[in-house]
């Protein structure tokens with residue numbers, strides 16, 4: 001489950017393995033980067049040794065020539081370190097960018113194949129915000145931060161060895177700083193991780209609110225709800241900010257503890273080391289190099305602990321992503337049979353169905369229905385009767401809880417979903433168009449359709465006359481979801497898009513809005529003009545539609561209550577008569 005506010009539930013090892021897999025895919029960059037990290041470790045560790053030599057053999061021994069030579073070596077070390085840092089940052093940061101891009105693509109591909117049920121329970125805004133906001137946190141820890149962490153971890157370890165070499169007693173004292181850092185990291189780190197997950201979720205909620213408000217801006221404006229919606233977004237942002245504040249406190253506490261522990265150890269070393277020099281048991285150069293190593297070790301531990309906090313934060317934030325990547329859809333997008341001889345028949349065989357997000361309501365309560373190839377059927381019923389649910393099952397957006405849906409005589413569960421959906425075209429009440437050109441919208445889903453075919457489809461849908469009047473004709477962009485077109489124009493494009501597919505099954509969801517009259521004549525003309533007869537299923541809201549179809553199916557409360565021709569039913573069924581009088585709009 002992709003749950004939100006709780007503590008992380010995924011096993012860190014699975015999570016880690018997936019991250020490691022992504023990094024492995026960019027191993028060339030990371031390996032080159034690591035090589036230069038090793039180079040900079042060498043220079044970093046060599047530096048205090050040279051300082052020691054400068055003081056003991058140059059300054060204190062009074063050898064100017066040696067001092068000059070050692071100073072030149074220092075310059076060399078600094079230059080090598082500069083080059084190594086440059087290459088390391090380049091490799092790690094580019095590697096992290098590539099990992100992030102790969103991860104985004106993977107997450108998006110996984111999203112696209114999720115069941116429709118997945119989208120029923122999530123906001124689009126939440127999904128898109130997460131896609132853009134969660135990945136950068138992981139990218140951050142996999143970039144130069146990772147290079148630094150490797151470097152400082154090695155510093156911490158090698159530095160400790162060199163400290164022992166320089167002065168074992170002093171080292172034992174300095175290492176007193178390690179246990180508090182380890183304890184603080186593990187305690188506070190866990191808190192940081194859980195809070196990071198909360199921050200991301202809260203930001204995703206804010207994103208969801210924003211996208212809902214922006215996409216519904218016309219309604220917001222019409223109801224003068226700008227201030228209320230602004231306040232709603234403010235609340236969401238404030239909530240995210242509060243979680244972020246708590247996370248920052250936890251992370252800062254972690255940094256503070258490491259800092260104090262590290263500095264105390266260095267001060268202790270200066271104090272004890274000073275007394276060792278006074279008693280003649282340590283040279284000044286050795287103490288200075290010891291202090292430089294001690295600072296290096298302290299920095300190493302501090303950096304490693306900060307990095308581990310950042311990693312935990314990234315792990316918390318990307319938990320959603322990795323849970324999503326681990327999800328497999330119940331209805332796979334591909335795979336299954338592709339029989340060549342499917343006809344356009346549709347059968348509902350003892351179908352019972354509840355929406356997964358609303359299990360308490362049985363949307364379809366035992367539907368038995370057979371629609372012959374080429375038949376034109378209207379489904380009527382009150383709102384909530386289950387009409388749209390029938391369409392959802394034909395398209396296999398969901399699987400029924402009981403019974404079978406057969407398309408072309410075959411159980412849809414046996415068929416390759418992507419393949420059989422190609423034979424079905426839908427025109428919905430509110431057709432979804434994309435922010436592309438007119439031609440691209442018409443040829444949506446029909447790969448390789450040429451201009452001629454697109455123009456013919458547009459002609460059938462009576463869309464060509466308004467397309468020609470557009471400034472760029474078929475190349476005109478139609479704006480986000482087709483906002484630059486009228487409702488009737490959008491529907492005509494949707495009809496053209498459906499007709500271009502030459503579907504065996506055509507599904508039309510009529511609207512009760514004012515565009516109906518326009519749509520109706522257009523659809524009927526388009527259907528008459530086709531050189532074949534697709535099986536046509538219409539969710540009908542108008543009397544004029546039901547009077548001219550082969551059969552009317554009357555649904556009520558998830559059951560088929562009547563079926564027959566309109567002129568029969570109007571005489572035989574009181575329920576139908578009432579429905580016609582109250583629900584169907586006469587044209």
Ligand code: ADP
Nearest residue numbers: 120355357358363382383384385386387388389
């Ligand atoms: P109609 O198209 O006849 O108006 P629907 O088929 O849309 O009716 O709805 C049938 C029942 O299923 C209703 O109770 C409705 O609330 C419910 N329903 C429809 N779509 C969903 C969904 N995506 N998730 C949960 N419940 C749904």
